[in-house]
Amino acid sequence: MDTPNTRDKVAQLGKYIEENLRASQSAGLKFVDPHHFGQRLMAKQNHVVFGRRGAGKSTLVSSCQKEPATIAIYLNLETYKDITFPNIIVQVLLASFRNLRRILQKRYPWYLAFKGKFATYSLCKSLERTKKDLAKALQEPDEEEQQVLTKSSQEEGGTVSLTFDHVAGIQGQTKKASEIETARTVPKSKLNWLRLELTNFTDLFSKASNVCNKEPIFLVLDDFYFVSKTIQPDLLDYFHRITKDTNVFLKVATIKHRSRLYRRSSGTPTGVELGHDIYEIDMDYTLDDFDNLKSFMKQLLESANSTSKAGLDIDTLFEGDGFAQLCLASGGVPRDFLSLFVTLATEIVVAAGEKIGKVNVTEQAISRLVGKLDNFKTDSGNEGNILEIYLNNIKKKIYQERRTNAFLVGKQEMETYPQARQAIQELIDLRLIHQVEKNTSSAPSDGLQYEAYILDISLYDNPRPRSFEQIEPGMKDARSRKDKLRAAPKLSLGKLEEDVESSGIQGKLTLSKE
Numbered sequence: 043m044d045t046p047n048t049r050d051k052v053a054q055l056g057k058y059i060e061e062n063l064r065a066s067q068s069a070g071l072k073f074v075d076p077h078h079f080g081q082r083l084m085a086k087q088n089h090v091v092f093g094r095r096g097a098g099k100s101t102l103v104s105s106c107q108k109e110p111a112t113i114a115i116y117l118n119l120e121t122y123k124d125i126t127f128p129n130i131i132v133q134v135l136l137a138s139f140r141n142l143r144r145i146l147q148k149r150y151p152w153y154l155a156f157k158g159k160f161a162t163y164s165l166c167k168s169l170e171r172t173k174k175d176l177a178k179a180l181q182e183p184d185e186e187e188q189q190v191l192t193k194s195s196q197e198e199g200g201t202v203s204l205t206f207d208h209v210a211g212i213q214g215q216t217k218k219a220s221e222i223e224t225a226r227t228v229p230k231s232k233l234n235w236l237r238l239e240l241t242n243f244t245d246l247f248s249k250a251s252n253v254c255n256k257e258p259i260f261l262v263l264d265d266f267y268f269v270s271k272t273i274q275p276d277l278l279d280y281f282h283r284i285t286k287d288t289n290v291f292l293k294v295a296t297i298k299h300r301s302r303l304y305r306r307s308s309g310t311p312t313g314v315e316l317g318h319d320i321y322e323i324d325m326d327y328t329l330d331d332f333d334n335l336k337s338f339m340k341q342l343l344e345s346a347n348s349t350s351k352a353g354l355d356i357d358t359l360f361e362g363d364g365f366a367q368l369c370l371a372s373g374g375v376p377r378d379f380l381s382l383f384v385t386l387a388t389e390i391v392v393a394a395g396e397k398i399g400k401v402n403v404t405e406q407a408i409s410r411l412v413g414k415l416d417n418f419k420t421d422s423g424n425e426g427n428i429l430e431i432y433l434n435n436i437k438k439k440i441y442q443e444r445r446t447n448a449f450l451v452g453k454q455e456m457e458t459y460p461q462a463r464q465a466i467q468e469l470i471d472l473r474l475i476h477q478v479e480k481n482t483s484s485a486p487s488d489g490l491q492y493e494a495y496i497l498d499i500s501l502y503d504n505p506r507p508r509s510f511e512q513i514e515p516g517m518k519d520a521r522s523r524k525d526k527l528r529a530a531p532k533l534s535l536g537k538l539e540e541d542v543e544s545s546g547i548q549g550k551l552t553l554s555k556e
């Protein structure tokens with residue numbers, strides 16, 4: 043292992059991964075797609091792509107722009123995360139029409155108007171006028187009282203006598219008109235204006251598809267989870283109305299439990315309903331199929347190894363359970379896995395000439411907790427303080443008191459305590475706890491069904507915790523039983539909610555489902 047040639051190859055692979063770890067227009071690792079998500083995404087259908095930070099959502103939805111027979115309008119909604127409703131609708135429309143006009147002008151330059159492409163030229167003019175209307179709307183208040191002046195005419199009657207030379211006097215009726223000006227105050231709403239203009243916006247998208255040989259238009263809304271959960275259903279509802287029964291399709295990329303796609307209040311549905319209005323593509327590799335996860339992560343490394351021309355034997359870089367621990371430390375997130383690998387390969391293989399072992403992985407995972415918590419605060423928005431209290435309570439009960447990394451949660455409790463359920467689901471999305479079994483029993487059995495979870499390795503206090511038993515996904519005894527996982531401590535969600543409420547924290551988590 044300790045050879046200059048091997049070290050050079052590892053450095054070459056690490057450099058290539060580091061340069062291409064984040065997808066961009068000019069860089070990006072080859073997308074490993076064993077489930078053919080890319081093919082599904084190109085279908086003429088609305089899709090929501092779920093995945094945790096680093097799962098490859100942006101890489102996947104960005105591929106729409108490379109599809110030759112489509113018009114892809116890509117928007118990153120992190121740009122608009124601090125914009126209130128309904129201004130966020132205006133901003134997204136404005137950016138969409140700006141991008142659409144740019145695409146049309148690139149395909150059909152202005153001089154082609156003289157070669158039978160006048161419809162495109164005319165459409166670009168309409169898009170420009172609409173952009174100006176939207177820009178003007180941004181400067182106006184959401185709601186205001188507008189004074190309207192109304193003028194009306196009133197006629198006054200009278201009698202007049204006229205006398206002309208050589209003509210007898212003429213007597214008749216005359217009328218005089220007067221104007222009355224009336225002032226009244228009427229409410230003016232930006233949202234109502236947007237609703238009234240909705241069919242016009244739909245028409246612009248449809249015309250764009252028609253002039254481009256009826257190609258589908260994909261409206262790609264990346265990082266949707268940055269939008270406040272309280273207005274997410276309203277935003278999706280508006281754009282779903284625009285695209286309904288047209289050749290325009292929504293492609294939304296987001297984190298599952300940081301998103302609320304649908305809301306029903308007072309019997310009125312708002313947003314898009316999974317399986318009905320929009321279809322799910324779930325990119326999250328969970329730890330409940332650990333063998334499949336390890337196989338996928340190996341494919342990622344082999345793909346990068348091949349593309350970088352490093353020519354390494356990947357298996358020779360690890361010892362013992364080093365590779366399995368790296369997969370576990372990544373929580374099934376490709377970017378976390380590759381980023382950890384680069385650091386470990388640089389520090390352990392290149393610098394020290396050693397192989398990557400289990401303890402090396404654990405040390406590096408713990409050192410990254412600060413960065414994870416920074417992402418945690420960014421991704422969780424104004425709910426960060428509540429989630430942090432939930433996380434600290436779970437770590438205290440499981441890691442510190444029971445000296446293990448695994449715990450069970452009763453399925454019935456998940457329905458009874460929605461706040462604790464929401465916290466657990468969001469902590470999964472934030473890569474701080476991981477689900478390892480969706481359906482299991484306890485040992486000894488009590489006749490109830492449970493879900494099994496483990497804490498992220500970064501939450502360990504040190505790489506060699508004393509009197510501590512790490513339970514790994516898929517761990518079985520000689521009789522193929524998962525008794526160690528089934529014997530993990532049970533976490534009471536009722537007690538968990540009580541502890542969080544007694545901390546004095548204000549506010550509640552916004553539920554992703556009612």
